[in-house]
Amino acid sequence: MGLRFSDVCIDAHDARTLAAWWSQVLGWPAEDTDDGDVALRAPEGAGPDWLFLAVPDDKVVKNRIHFDLTPDDQHAEVQRLTALGARHVDIGQGDESWVVLADPEGNEFCILAAGE
16 A cells, blocks of 8 residues: 655644745745635655634634754854744754744644754
């Protein structure tokens, strides 16, 4: 049996706006799907595509799954993402080497230090 990890599906109150934000973050192109969702197409070898699905409700609790992103320069990347609209969040992580941010809809993700 063959199995391929093809998509990470992300619920969004405003799928188009959130996909556009993540498109800026990742530098991946966004495209509308036939189903009315928005897909970010991962470059070859960069992992699965991200599929943004419109849902009527807002996010209200901490994510059960999140993304860890490793930049070349953690400080510069945190600055860039907060300038794009990410915000720092405290999920009880304490004093760690990674930085926890949230996207415009409140989805938490981590910016790791280079080499982690």
